[in-house]
Amino acid sequence: MVERPLVQVGKRLLMALCVLALTILIVWLDREGYHDNANNEVDLLDASYYATVTLSTTGYGDIVPHSDSARLTNIVLITPLRVLFLIILVGTTLEVLTERTREEWRLSRWRSNLRDHTVVVGFGTKGRSAVQTLQATGLKPEQIVIVDPSSKAVDAATTEGFAGVVGDATRSDVLLRAELQRARQIIIATQRDDTAVLVTLTARQLNRGAKIVTAVREEENAPLLRQSGADAVITSASAAGRLLGLSVLSPSAGLVMEDLIQQGSGLDLVERPVIKAEVGRGVRETDDLIVSVVRGHRVLGYDDPAIGELQLTDRLITIVRASPNATATPPPAATEAWRSPRQG
Structure with missing residues (x-):
């Protein structure tokens, strides 16, 4: 070192x-x-x-x-x-x-070379897992910037090939050093919920078009995060609790959920665009197992009558078998799954 x-x-x-x-x-x-x-x-x-x-x-x-x-x-x-x-x-x-x-x-x-990159705030357990998932879909290390107040965490990130910025992510000057204003997607995985709110507010102010995904511990803080500008809020405590309960009631179902969460092995949950051959078909008429359809800003369940026939502008959330070389050649859907609705 x-x-x-x-x-x-x-x-x-x-x-x-x-x-x-x-x-x-x-x-x-x-x-x-x-x-x-x-x-x-x-x-x-x-x-x-x-x-x-x-x-x-x-x-x-x-x-x-x-x-x-x-x-x-x-x-x-x-x-x-x-x-x-x-x-x-x-x-x-x-x-x-x-x-x-x-x-x-x-x-x-x-x-100067950073464009449409990913900024990860917090390189603890949640941040590391998020980065591993992104890498499993083919995102290169040089397109990931880690921001953390701990110099040891940033040193560990730079050792793995990521760019790192040491500092308090609630400060705009620290986020600007990570070129957050030009980032395509932002993952906020801080240790405290109040810090996550401040980082989300600052990040949204600096970048109006980026996709912001934030993790919080308490579910009661999720609405505040959405008001602060987060596109998606993951409640870690509630998600872990639901997975624990599911594993008790049905261990097999719990294993399937763990498999879906772990990107790059077994079954993967991915988002992809509708191909021309699928336009005009029903959800059950496609080759993939579709669980939801994204139409505009709405996410429709596979059994929602409002879906009707698939449209070219729709996006499909499907369950697919993970490819053995997924990290080397990422599927197009995986790299497009993070596109912000604000970017169209």
């Missing part, structure tokens, strides 16, 4: 202090060989003063080595320590500046 610039500076500073302390010790042990123009005596303060001005190459000349042993010590020990001290200071400055320049160049480069 690459160390942060401040950590590098701290280590270099500690090394410089060690060099200074060693120089003070050498001068103090050989203090009889030094001459002070002020009082002809060299105490610990004088030794510290001489070491400081010597290592910094200032050299006022008020304290000088006059014995042969002191001069030899300066040649053999003090001079190499002076060079090492300067290397540490200059090297640290150059390295930090180079690292900052490289980082700014890298950030500006990926920001």
Whole structure:
């Protein structure tokens, strides 16, 4: 893992202090060989003063080595320590500046290339699972930006190939660093419901057309999230509770639901457009198992009489068998499933 610039500076500073302390010790042990123009005596303060001005190459000349042993010590020990001290200071400055320049160049480069990407706020259990599902449908890591207040979480995300931004996602400047204003879809998976509301409000203000999906713990907060601009709200506590109850009543049904939730294996729930061959047919006349039809902004159940015949502008939510190489070649429906209704 690459160390942060401040950590590098701290280590270099500690090394410089060690060099200074060693120089003070050498001068103090050989203090009889030094001459002070002020009082002809060299105490610990004088030794510290001489070491400081010597290592910094200032050299006022008020304290000088006059014995042969002191001069030899300066040649053999003090001079190499002076060079090492300067290397540490200059090297640290150059390295930090180079690292900052490289980082700014890298950030500006990926920001300029980001278009229609996905911003995931929160890289905890929910955020990771959401990202895994997106990757199972073929979304590339470079099209995913993680925003999290924890530097460790962002480091873990960047290790996996995602772009990462450390900061509080309730602040617009943090979201702008993630280029949220140009994102196609936004997933908000924060730890607290009140934080999710603030992030949703900020995200909707910055991007009016993106698809925003938010997770909350308590179902009573779901209406507030929808009012804040979320297109879909997932209640984690209620969903987990319903799955637990279903698994108790019917373990087999619970297994099927888990299979549908886990993208890329077994059965998958996907959204796709109606193909020309299906136009004019009924829901039961298609080859796929259709569970719902999206018509405009309405989601109609498969048995809703209002569906009638399928139209070319409809979208179908179907259950399909997951392809073994789904991650390598994503189905068109999977990549289109997140398109915002505001984008048509």
